[in-house]
Amino acid sequence: MITGDVEVTEGMMAQSDRQSAEDPLPSVLWGLDPVHGVFAKLYIQDILQLKNSLHVPGIFFYGTHPISRVDILGTVVQRQEKEKFYAFGVDDGTGVISCVYWKKQMPAQVTKTVKVSDPVFAAQISRMLELPHLYRSFYDKTFRIPKDGCEADEQGALILSLQSKIKQFLAQNQVKNFYQRELETIDSLSCIARHDREGQCDQDSALSPAETLTQEPISSPCVSRQIHATFQEAVSALQEEGVIFQKVTGPNELYLVTDEEKQLHNVALEIIRDDCTQPKYIERGCPFRHILNCVRQCYGAGVTEATLQRLLDMLECGSQIVSTMDRFYTAC
The missing domain is CATH 1.10.10.10 (Winged helix-like DNA-binding domain superfamily/Winged helix DNA-binding domain)
Structure with a gap:
């Protein structure tokens, strides 16, 4: 079994009618769609049915979302070696897709392939849990242009980053429940909400296992309204994802972690x-x-x-x- 980040090409697509009457989103707005800038995790059957852009080569559409790169996980069912590349087929249970791995990668080829040792199917189970959420929350939703343009897009990216780090924090510390105000005391999380432009907060650094929800509140008399609002947005997004929930709804009520x-x-x-x-x-x-x-x-x-x-x-x-x-x- 392998996992990989690959660029989408017409050669990977099914030979059915893939042309769209018109691109569902003008190219100048593609950068506002968060799906466009990532390796989209899609079922192979959906990758095979992507519609190619009429105006920009190498761009394909899933619904209204522009796609150029995908992340796949599956079993290698075919393999062939050529002079300059390896060609292989990958099966994820929904379909088989043809992939190419160049022996000498160029800087522009961002592709990556990793062999996965998964004796207890942990990677597959994780993928099975993740994909339905991605489809419901992002891929199957129609992209709508933010009213405030770039500023809204930047704020959205900040919230997504904080949302991801909170999820990571909860999993690493096996947190069973929490109040939002407790999360706001965690330095590695609050610095993301502050959006420190001087780079003092390394968002990619691992969260310290020593940081728990029992630590003392930060010394400042109160958390700024902006930080509080950013946490509220990230927490709400985690609720929409089903990662957390409340027995009794309310802004100051206890949040429970679904998995725990x-x-x-x-x-x-x-x-x-x-x-x-x-x-x-x-x-x-x-x-x-x-x-x-x-x-x-x-x-x-x-x-x-x-x-x-x-x-x-x-x-x-x-x-x-x-x-x-x-x-x-x-x-x-």
């Missing part, structure tokens, strides 16, 4: 195990909306759809439940 809240896991699993034996659910399984309503009644009204979807994806990856059809689940 075992009581919620047990409640959802017990509901599915009990209800999938009922006559009306025994054939197709329990529908998502039914599970959500029961979880809210038994556990807490603040559980969101995104939180439950992330939880169900985890339970399915752990072979505790299985989806019988779109958003219908039964116990294993």
